[in-house]
Amino acid sequence: MVSQSKDAAIVGIHEYPSRDVEGKVNALQIKAASAAKALADAGLNWSDVDAIYDAGEGAPMSGLMISEYFGIQPTVMDTTGVGGSSYEFHTAHALRAIREGKAKVALLTYGSTAHSNAMAIGAGGRGGGISPGDNMESFAGQTLIANYAMVAHRHMHEYGTTSEQLAEISTATRYHAMRNPEAVQAMTDLEFVGIQETTIADVVGSRMIADPLHLLECCMVSDGGGAVVIASADVAANCKKAPVWILGTGEATKYPQNGGDLTTSAGAQSAPIAFAEAGVTAAEMDIAMIYDSFSITVLTLLEDLGFCAKGEGGAWVEGGRLRYDRPSDGPALNTDGGGLSSNHPGMRGIFLLLEATRQLRGESTSQVADAKLAIAHGNGGMLGARHSAGTVILGRN
Amino acid sequence: MSEEKKIPTRPLPKLTELDTAEFWRATKNKEFRYQQCANCGTIVWHPRAHCTGCVDGDLRWKTSAGQGTVYSYSIVRLSYHPFFRGKAPYAVAYVDLDEGPRFLTNVVGVDDPGADVHIGQRVQLQWEEHEELSIPLVTPV
Numbered sequence: 001m002v003s004q005s006k007d008a009a010i011v012g013i014h015e016y017p018s019r020d021v022e023g024k025v026n027a028l029q030i031k032a033a034s035a036a037k038a039l040a041d042a043g044l045n046w047s048d049v050d051a052i053y054d055a056g057e058g059a060p061m062s063g064l065m066i067s068e069y070f071g072i073q074p075t076v077m078d079t080t081g082v083g084g085s086s087y088e089f090h091t092a093h094a095l096r097a098i099r100e101g102k103a104k105v106a107l108l109t110y111g112s113t114a115h116s117n118a119m120a121i122g123a124g125g126r127g128g129g130i131s132p133g134d135n136m137e138s139f140a141g142q143t144l145i146a147n148y149a150m151v152a153h154r155h156m157h158e159y160g161t162t163s164e165q166l167a168e169i170s171t172a173t174r175y176h177a178m179r180n181p182e183a184v185q186a187m188t189d190l191e192f193v194g195i196q197e198t199t200i201a202d203v204v205g206s207r208m209i210a211d212p213l214h215l216l217e218c219c220m221v222s223d224g225g226g227a228v229v230i231a232s233a234d235v236a237a238n239c240k241k242a243p244v245w246i247l248g249t250g251e252a253t254k255y256p257q258n259g260g261d262l263t264t265s266a267g268a269q270s271a272p273i274a275f276a277e278a279g280v281t282a283a284e285m286d287i288a289m290i291y292d293s294f295s296i297t298v299l300t301l302l303e304d305l306g307f308c309a310k311g312e313g314g315a316w317v318e319g320g321r322l323r324y325d326r327p328s329d330g331p332a333l334n335t336d337g338g339g340l341s342s343n344h345p346g347m348r349g350i351f352l353l354l355e356a357t358r359q360l361r362g363e364s365t366s367q368v369a370d371a372k373l374a375i376a377h378g379n380g381g382m383l384g385a386r387h388s389a390g391t392v393i394l395g396r397n
Numbered sequence: 398m399s400e401e402k403k404i405p406t407r408p409l410p411k412l413t414e415l416d417t418a419e420f421w422r423a424t425k426n427k428e429f430r431y432q433q434c435a436n437c438g439t440i441v442w443h444p445r446a447h448c449t450g451c452v453d454g455d456l457r458w459k460t461s462a463g464q465g466t467v468y469s470y471s472i473v474r475l476s477y478h479p480f481f482r483g484k485a486p487y488a489v490a491y492v493d494l495d496e497g498p499r500f501l502t503n504v505v506g507v508d509d510p511g512a513d514v515h516i517g518q519r520v521q522l523q524w525e526e527h528e529e530l531s532i533p534l535v536t537p538v
Binding site: 120123130133136137138139140141142143145146147149150151153154157208209210211212213234256257258259260262286324384 | 407408409410411414416417420421423440442443444445468469470471472473474475476477480481484487489490491493497498499500501502503511516517532
């Protein structure tokens with residue numbers, strides 16, 4: 001293992017507990033409440049924050065208003081908005097700003113009331129946008145779910161992947177969700193039918209939403225949010241909790257191309273960059289926090305991140321391999337219950353960092369004994385079209 | 398309140414979008430046009446004003462013969478869109494035209510989309526006419 005630089009660490013986290021705020025709280029309030037709790041978790045205060053990262057989901061021109069709303073005076077501002085992986089990008093940028101000496105305490109926040117607003121994210125109409133890409137595509141009525149489903153069909157066609165194999169992703173995350181009281185409460189508040197561990201048969205027997213994806217292969221649409229505080233090594237040394245070091249990061253994007261391969265995501269570009277910087281490999285990961293918008297997202301990304309070869313993901317996940325209580329088989333997947341069964345208000349990327357940090361602190365409800373290394377990989381946009389990939393490798397002392 | 402019910406319609410492209418307007422104007426005549434760079438040969442899709450293959454691009458419009466192959470597809474069984482909810486189940490597909498462009502469309506003219514659409518299927522353009530433009534759908538050959 002090459003020597004790892006430990007320049008910046010996650011020192012404070014908070015996951016907003018409610019997934020159904022019943023319209024009584026707005027996105028900005030969720031962001032501020034989460035930020036305060038995350039700063040308190042670190043033993044820091046608003047006045048310590050000198051770098052702000054915001055994906056713009058709370059308000060337009062967020063770079064101009066979010067600091068005022070929080071009441072902070074940052075000298076680094078970054079409004080990178082690349083969908084659900086924005087928070088992995090923010091983490092990468094915060095690491096660089098801290099390394100350069102431009103910042104000491106970075107604050108990342110997320111808030112959304114997608115559920116209360118009855119946002120039809122998965123099965124709503126696309127379009128309304130006037131980008132040239134949208135202007136060529138919105139006539140076809142491709143729902144977001146159908147976009148991911150097209151990746152799944154192509155994966156099945158090229159590699160013989162089955163619905164039963166994809167269902168392993170859903171059963172593993174539900175297995176973890178049932179051990180997380182907040183996830184159980186989320187499923188209760190969102191009126192899930194059958195809040196219990198699921199079988200492969202349950203998943204493939206659930207209603208088809210967009211062939212070949214079934215209902216139990218699709219994430220929830222919740223309210224929610226959270227915050228992450230990242231600090232320099234000298235600040236981290238005096239924080240309340242043990243630091244979770246940011247060992248490596250990678251960023252990439254991909255979009256439809258003539259003759260392109262739909263079964264490979266931008267993660268195939270971002271992950272090697274992150275692993276090389278961290279000086280570790282996929283095989284060493286104890287925890288895999290991988291954006292589970294849909295079952296196929298995880299299967300594709302497990303391959304792209306290097307856990308197995310392209311096309312072998314289906315066989316690789318068989319037999320409950322991704323569960324937290326099977327550590328000898330490789331990483332535990334989405335031990336909070338994931339977007340499938342715990343929290344998905346539209347942009348899940350921040351929760352990947354939160355649960356990875358809980359695992360490396362020993363605070364997870366599906367704790368992997370002695371977890372040392374974790375990967376958080378966000379996919380923003382649409383896997384089967386234009387999307388972004390942010391990879392973050394985390395490690396504890 | 399009017400007694401008349403608004404009949405939901407397919408969302409149509411905007412002829413004011415500058416990169417893609419020329420493509421859509423040509424569809425009025427049922428022509429599927431795409432761009433190729435005379436300098437570097439790159440086939441540019443979606444249409445736009447610049448070549449993505451070289452910095453001194455010379456984009457020329459060409460017309461597809463309208464034959465292609467289904468690269469991947471899904472059958473939409475749940476849509477909340479006012480027009481498409483009434484169409485479900487319907488097939489969306491990426492189609493590789495023989496000339497190279499890969500475009501998103503619907504496979505129409507099949508009895509049971511779930512059984513009658515597949516990857517590798519040969520398809521051809523089938524135009525759906527509207528007032529100012531036509532929509533390029535495909536149907537099995």
